[in-house]
Amino acid sequence: MAPRIASKHESSDKVGVICRALRRAIIEQALEPGAKLPEDSLGERFGVSRTIARHALGQLAAEGLVELRRNRIAVVATPSWQEARDAFDVRIELERLVVRQLAGKLIKAQITALNSHVDAEDAARDGPDAVSIRLATEFHILLASMTNSPILVRYVSEVAYRCCLTLSLYSRPHSSECAINEHRAIIAGLVKGDHDKVMSLMHSHLDSVASRALVAPAPQRGRDLLDILAPYADEHERARVVKLPKVARVR
Amino acid sequence: MAPRIASKHESSDKVGVICRALRRAIIEQALEPGAKLPEDSLGERFGVSRTIARHALGQLAAEGLVELRRNRIAVVATPSWQEARDAFDVRIELERLVVRQLAGKLIKAQITALNSHVDAEDAARDGPDAVSIRLATEFHILLASMTNSPILVRYVSEVAYRCCLTLSLYSRPHSSECAINEHRAIIAGLVKGDHDKVMSLMHSHLDSVASRALVAPAPQRGRDLLDILAPYADEHERARVVKLPKVARVR
DNA sequence: CTCCCGCAAACTGCATGCAATTCAGGCGCT
DNA sequence: AGCGCCTGAATTGCATGCAGTTTGCGGGAG
Numbered sequence: 001m002a003p004r005i006a007s008k009h010e011s012s013d014k015v016g017v018i019c020r021a022l023r024r025a026i027i028e029q030a031l032e033p034g035a036k037l038p039e040d041s042l043g044e045r046f047g048v049s050r051t052i053a054r055h056a057l058g059q060l061a062a063e064g065l066v067e068l069r070r071n072r073i074a075v076v077a078t079p080s081w082q083e084a085r086d087a088f089d090v091r092i093e094l095e096r097l098v099v100r101q102l103a104g105k106l107i108k109a110q111i112t113a114l115n116s117h118v119d120a121e122d123a124a125r126d127g128p129d130a131v132s133i134r135l136a137t138e139f140h141i142l143l144a145s146m147t148n149s150p151i152l153v154r155y156v157s158e159v160a161y162r163c164c165l166t167l168s169l170y171s172r173p174h175s176s177e178c179a180i181n182e183h184r185a186i187i188a189g190l191v192k193g194d195h196d197k198v199m200s201l202m203h204s205h206l207d208s209v210a211s212r213a214l215v216a217p218a219p220q221r222g223r224d225l226l227d228i229l230a231p232y233a234d235e236h237e238r239a240r241v242v243k244l245p246k247v248a249r250v251r
Numbered sequence: 252m253a254p255r256i257a258s259k260h261e262s263s264d265k266v267g268v269i270c271r272a273l274r275r276a277i278i279e280q281a282l283e284p285g286a287k288l289p290e291d292s293l294g295e296r297f298g299v300s301r302t303i304a305r306h307a308l309g310q311l312a313a314e315g316l317v318e319l320r321r322n323r324i325a326v327v328a329t330p331s332w333q334e335a336r337d338a339f340d341v342r343i344e345l346e347r348l349v350v351r352q353l354a355g356k357l358i359k360a361q362i363t364a365l366n367s368h369v370d371a372e373d374a375a376r377d378g379p380d381a382v383s384i385r386l387a388t389e390f391h392i393l394l395a396s397m398t399n400s401p402i403l404v405r406y407v408s409e410v411a412y413r414c415c416l417t418l419s420l421y422s423r424p425h426s427s428e429c430a431i432n433e434h435r436a437i438i439a440g441l442v443k444g445d446h447d448k449v450m451s452l453m454h455s456h457l458d459s460v461a462s463r464a465l466v467a468p469a470p471q472r473g474r475d476l477l478d479i480l481a482p483y484a485d486e487h488e489r490a491r492v493v494k495l496p497k498v499a500r501v502r
Numbered sequence: 503c504t505c506c507c508g509c510a511a512a513c514t515g516c517a518t519g520c521a522a523t524t525c526a527g528g529c530g531c532t
Numbered sequence: 533a534g535c536g537c538c539t540g541a542a543t544t545g546c547a548t549g550c551a552g553t554t555t556g557c558g559g560g561a562g
Contacts, residue, residue: 013321014516015309038543049517051302054544058266058306062313064402071523071544086400089352093344101340149337151315151413155406162402265546289513300547305514322514322553 014048018056021046026065026076027137027161028130029168033078037066063158065165077165081214084166088210091159092203095140098156099186099202101147104193110146114187117142121180137164139183167213179209265299269307272297277316277327278388278415279381284329288317314409316416328416332465335417339461342410343454346391349407350437350453352398355444361397365438368393372431387430388415394437418464430460 022042025031042053057074060066067077079087106114121135137160144156182205189198273293276282293304308325311317318328330338357365372386388411395407433456440449 012515040543043517050544051516051518055306055309058309059313062310064405073524073543083401086402089348089400090345090402090406093348094341097340097344147337149340150334151337151341151410154315155341159402291513294547301514302546302548324513324554 014046014052015056015059018042018046018048018053019059022056022060023063023065023161024134027134027164029133030130031076033076033165033169035076037074037076039074064162077162078169079162079166081170084163084170084214085210087159087162087166088206088214091156091163092206092210094152094156094159095144095202095206096199098144098147098152099190099198100195101149101152102143102190103195103198104190106146106190111187111191114139114142114190118180118183118187121183125180133164133167136179136183137161143186163209163213170214179205182208265297265303266307266310269293269297269299269304270310273307273311274314274316274412275385278385278412280384280419281381282327284327284416284420286327288325288327290325315413328413329420330413330417332421335414335421335465336461338410338413338417339457339465342407342414343457343461345403345407345410346395346453346457347450349395349398349403350441350449351446352400352403353394353441354446354449355441357397357441362438362442365390365393365441369431369434369438372434376431384415384418387434388412390434414460414464421464421466430456433459 022031022037031037037057039050039053039057042056043050046053057066057068061068061074064079065077066074068074117135117139121132121139124132124135140160141153141157144153147153182201186198186201186205189201192198273282273288282288288308290301290304290308293307294301297304308317308319312319312325315330316328317325319325368386368390372383372390375383375386391411392404392408395404398404433452437449437452437456440452443449
């Protein structure tokens with residue numbers, strides 16, 4: 001097949017494309033924990049060779065989203081309850097750092113962006129759980145990205161994705177309503193600039209997410225990998241990780 | 252810490268071997284920031300093909316130790332002063348979590364292990380800086396590994412390595428003496444079990460390491476002119492909305 | 503002598519091929 | 533019928549080959 005010329009100098013990163021697609025499929029629970037990810041199927045679906053698919057799996061494994069056992073088919077990670085708890089513990093500390101850095105320092109455009117993201121969460125409340133879970137996660141990533149600290153962004157993203165994973169393992173039907181209000185409260189706290197207050201807001205927010213999530217196992221079984229991946233195969237690159245959602249498009 | 256149970260994110264022997272070797276070479280400053288890492292040289296040196304070397308570089312890039320630019324030779328990462336500062340900020344939070352979890356919970360064997368590690372640091376005081384820096388870093392990783400939280404271990408390791416990198420960039424001749432005493436104090440605090448005390452011990456320890464390391468945002472080692480100029484090149488991209496927007500001495 | 507252009511070497515991006523290992527299920531044995 | 537072995541298909545581990553890009557150097561023009 002004809003290799004397309006890279007019109008955008010960034011989008012010829014095939015590994016990155018696959019990683020983003022799989023990440024998204026995983027956090028939207030299209031790929032459940034334990035789902036198999038054979039290299040050829042992936043390569044075929046995304047139109048690349050096994051080499052590339054393999055490389056992408058390596059990256060995702062480094063992020064903890066995928067488990068890679070030697071000579072075995074890669075699977076979506078299945079974090080144990082304890083690992084999930086640990087992930088939330090780490091996440092709480094990291095996000096406390098995020099809001100501590102951001103409190104009182106947001107500029108207007110950022111506040112606008114946050115508010116419209118939460119509006120999008122609101123709008124998605126009636127939609128599928130998968131989307132609202134993803135949006136809720138992306139709110140936290142959006143927040144982290146405002147620190148302009150690449151390290152912090154990366155770690156918060158990773159750990160948030162992993163927490164998302166555990167949600168799909170241990171959580172029962174999602175009720176995101178309160179989470180949305182808590183997000184609004186956090187924004188308000190950030191604007192107000194009270195460091196301690198907003199840190200404790202974030203802390204209790206994540207605590208409550210964690211305790212809602214970590215109640216009891218509720219496994220469900222899956223479908224065919226190829227079907228699941230079909231919607232993700234050609235990425236609509238618009239939404240990198242977090243971007244202004246399709247609803248309230250500001251500007 | 253034994254590589255016995257390699258629940259290590261990355262898969263097999265060969266990639267893991269290369270990663271560990273390079274990590275160590277980097278933190279011992281055998282490979283300075285900016286050093287080139289061509290795939291074939293690596294492959295030849297380690298007796299593997301480029302494919303494997305490439306995969307290893309991908310992993311290290313995910314950890315932030317290596318910079319991977321498309322169609323360009325991979326290089327050892329050269330974190331900016333600000334990135335270094337951010338890394339230390341994250342590290343402080345993570346390690347506070349570590350000691351909070353460990354305070355008063357260490358068993359005798361662990362205490363012994365910690366003490367003998369610090370003894371080793373002591374013994375290496377007269378040796379080359381590289382070794383004592385590595386040992387000091389490994390002390391923190393050893394500590395983290397005692398939490399039995401794989402996530403925490405991974406993040407602490409990563410960020411500690413990155414801080415190490417920073418040290419080789421910005422730090423002047425290392426004086427590890429006080430660090431050793433601080434390590435002993437932390438062990439003592441952990442045994443005693445006073446959570447707040449040991450958290451603040453760790454906090455001030457890392458703070459002092461950071462401030463010893465990040466004295467001035469002026470790199471002094473022989474670096475590429477282009478690297479030095481990099482912060483000036485992107486201009487608006489670099490505008491950090493948070494974090495001392497005014498006082499920052501851009502130089 | 504300096505600067506610029508262009509070409510060859512070096513290097514990466516990626517696909518493909520082959521050997522080794524695991525997986526699935528059918529057959530024989532008890 | 534149950535259990536384990538054995539065999540072929542599926543799948544991974546890894547090396548190599550080819551094409552496209554970058555680098556660096558040498559020669560010619562100014």
